[in-house]
Each structure stands twice: as C-alpha cells, then as structure tokens.
Amino acid sequence: MSPQSPLPTDPDAWGAFLCAVPAPILADTAEQLTELALLEERFGNVDAHMIADAVRGDPLMTMRVLSHAGRHRGEHQVTEVQTVTAAVVLMGIGPFFRAFPPAGLRVLEEELRTGADPQRLDEAMRLLERAWRTARVVTEFELQHGDPHAEAMQGAAVMHNLAEVLLWWRAPEVARRLGRDPDEDRQRELLGGTLVELQQALMSHARLSTLLRQLLPRPHEDEHDPERGSLALLRPQRRLLALSATLARRAELDPPAGLALEELEELAQWLALSTPAAERLAIQALL
Template sequence: MSTDLRPLTAALPDLASWTAALRDRPIPLLASSAAALAALAEAEETHGNVDAHRIDVAIDDDPLATLWVLDLAARQRHVRQVTPAETITSAVMMLGIGTFFRASAEARVVEDLLANQPQAREGLAAVLRRAHRSARFALGFGIHRMESDVTLLRIAALLHDVTEMLLWCHAPALIGEVAARLHADPTLRSETAQRDVLHVSLIDLEQSLLRAWHLPERLLRLTDDHAEGLALVQPQRRLVKLAVQLARHTQSGWDNAALPDDIEELSQLLNLSPMAVRGLLGELDS
C-alpha cells in the first residue's frame, strides 16, 4: 500500500491508471469509527467480551469503514476459504478479533487526511448523507419485499458511491471540479462531467476497484449501474438502483422532475400504488 498521501491533482489518463492509484492508497475511516474501534479494542483487552456483532454495530453506518473491513478480509482470505465475506460481521469472524484490532490501530482517518481542506470535508459529508439515505431506502424496500438478503442490499446501497468518497479523500480538487460543473449546469449528465474531468466514469472506476479488491461478486452485481440483460431486471438489482436514484433525486427536495418515474417503477417493484410508495418513502426518510 502506498505511503504517499499527497492529493492527486491531475487527472490520470485511463481506467487502469486510476484503479492502480486508488487501489494502492489507504481506505480511511471516519474519526467516529476509528474512535469506536479504539474503545472496543480497549474493552477487548480489558474484559475480552467484544464480538464481531458489536464491531458491526459500531461502524456499519460508515461506508468507508465497511469497505475497509471487506477489503481487509479479502486480502487475508485463505485460498481454501471459497466464500468471501459479504458483511462486517462475517469479515471480522474470518479475520479473528485480534487480527482485526491490530489492523484497525493502523487505519488512516478521514479527518486527518482532510484536516486543512474544509471544502473536501463538506463534499464528502454530502455524499455520506446520500449514502445513508440510499441504505435506508434499500433496507426498507427489501423488508417490504421480504427479501432474504436485506443486509446485503443495504450494504450495496451504502457502498454504491464509495468511489466518489475516496476521491474526496485522495483527489478533492478533481472531484470538486466535477461537482462544480454539475452545480453550474443542472442539465449536465453526471457521467459526462466525470469523463470530461477525470477521463473515467465513477461507476466504471468503482467496478474496477471492487474487482481489484476481490470483493464479493454479489456486491459487484448489485452496485453495477451498467448491468445488462437479466442482471438489469433482477428485483434485488432494481431495488438497489432505485434506492440510490431516489436518494440522489431527492437530496435537495421532493420536486425533482425524475421523481415520478422513480416512484412509478418502485410501485411496480413493491406492488404498491404510487401514493402508497410516497407514504413509504416519507416514513423511511423520517
């Protein structure tokens, strides 16, 4: 892993270059997650009563911490362990409590990386708020449909925009330029702005990174906006995509022009009337 934490200030030429650059940089944790893990590590050392579930509860609202744990488990997964970890709990159980806490003590912290960059902290905070809403929506939709893997659906929605979060940490000026262009021109497509500034789209970069980190195939499929064919019409895949779209389209209010189409598609997926869907969204967002 690279020890050079200087921000990337010039766009890299292609997807392979971006993947290599971000793959080798640390996945930082939010300060709140780092503090929670430090407290749990102390409790484990003193009382020996910390289990994987307590760790999950402490950090499962932090997309970056979730990604960090899954990546850590993937890096250390034994060749005979066929099934990769898909949740924080399963990852910590695979690693072992002692190994996990030794690694967490060395983890980088977002607020340290961005100590003198208030705009980057603000930009990251906005993406985190959107991710939390996406995760709430996905969990609520999954429960309504009585899906068996609601935890995985929530994690997929939480991680959907994690590449944007990493860019706020490691290339804040570049992702800030993307955000500025989108703010200046509401009609500009996000992917167009990303390719103009970064030379890649964030969804392509995210899929490339998730594969480079050897994350579970199911998470890759659930977070892939470019999925085609059968993958596109899978209910779980549609559920995550709609959760993310709704969080994005309503981040500034409930009058976005794309919202009626989202609600109509969701009403079909959940077998609810559009009015009932609006009521469910209001409950989940409260």
C-alpha cells in the first residue's frame, strides 16, 4: 500500500483489500510444490494427499486453495469444500498445478525481507508460529475427542490469525500501530472494527466454507444470529479450538502460562477426562 492510498475504514473493506491480491506463500511450501510438480511431470504419480500434506501447514496457501475451490464451485455442487484434500480432489492434479504453478507463486519471506524493516518478517513469523502451535494443540485435543471435523479444525486453526499476518504483508504501518494482542478499543480505532470481525470478513471475501467460518470466533453472537442453530451444534469444536488458541497464545508469555482452572475444567468436560488428565494433555500438546 502506498502512502497516498486511502486506508480501508471498516472490517469488510479490509477483508476485500486483503483478498484483492493473491497472497505470497511460505518458502517451504513453494519448495515442496515445486518438487511435486516435477514429480507429476515425470511420473504422474502425485495424489491429492501429497499436495495437501505440502499445503495444510501454510495458512496462506491453505486460504488460496480453499478460496479457489469456493470461487469455482459448480452450479450443481451443493456441498461446500471444507478441506485442502477435498479441494485438490475436486480440482484434479493437473488443474491444481495449472491454477498454482510453483514458478509463479510469490514467497512471503522474500517479500517481507526486502527493505530495511525486519520487524515485518519477525512479527509475521511469530503469528505463524502461534497458528502452528494452535493446530498442534487442537490436533491433540481432537484425537481425544474423536471428531469427524478434525481436518477442518486444523485448517481453521492455522488460519485463525491470518488477517494479522496479511496486515504485516499489505499494511505494515497499521499492523505496527496495532501491536501485539491489541485490545478492542485499539482494534476499532485502527480497523473500524475488531480483528474477529476482520477475520470473518476476510474469510467471507475469500469464499471459504460456512463450516470454517463458523469454527472461528464470530462477532455479535446472540439470539438473532441466523446461524445460531448450527453454531450450537458446533459448540464442542468451537470451544476446543478457542481453548487451543488461548493455550498457544499464553505459551508465548515469559514465563509461559497455561489454561486457568476453569478453562481446564471446561476442557476436561468436553474431552470426558478428569481435570488433572486434561491439564497433562494440555502440557503434552505444547511439546
């Protein structure tokens, strides 16, 4: 964004702005996709699971793949695409590499490393580390919970703070003024709304599935929410994801902190464990 460009003034406008340009992806993802593209060209034996394994740990590429699937749904396709694996199966291997040629994918580390501002890359990677930690924690919880939405939960986990990562890419001056874990007053001052609202707007503009949007925090959840019924059905998954994100964030503190007693008791209830067992699982999930 140039200094002359007007800043968006509300979360919906920010969501549109952050989706307006294809996001760069992580260097490791670009390298793995390059290798898979060569493998497919030579031997034709790449499958959807191999591509999903390369993509699902990258919030940026995860969003791009799911966004592509959402934007190219057939008129007779009733079911939304909720996972990277399903998106690649739907696209096909050849069309996937035509839609995302590795040589044409920009790399986040290279873009944020340019210039004299190392904070951009450092802060983006800190947020990505938090997302990966959240995904690891929610995976451990889901193994105990035994849930059919496990892969979608992982996708939601790695993308739960994607809006902040994208702010460091496209609007670093705003991200810098927000600071780390800003309160809602600060968020409203700089974004015209909260980060929760911005994340939801981003996912809506990216055409991500209803399930993924419902798994993440939503603003203004009340009796008038048109999705109240389906949100109630997803309450265990939503709370496990929220507790995972809380645990991942507190692990960054010095010294690191865990879940509070009431949070551990809630976790124990959802996982049908004793509170001490839930605490041990929470500690183990961070290792």
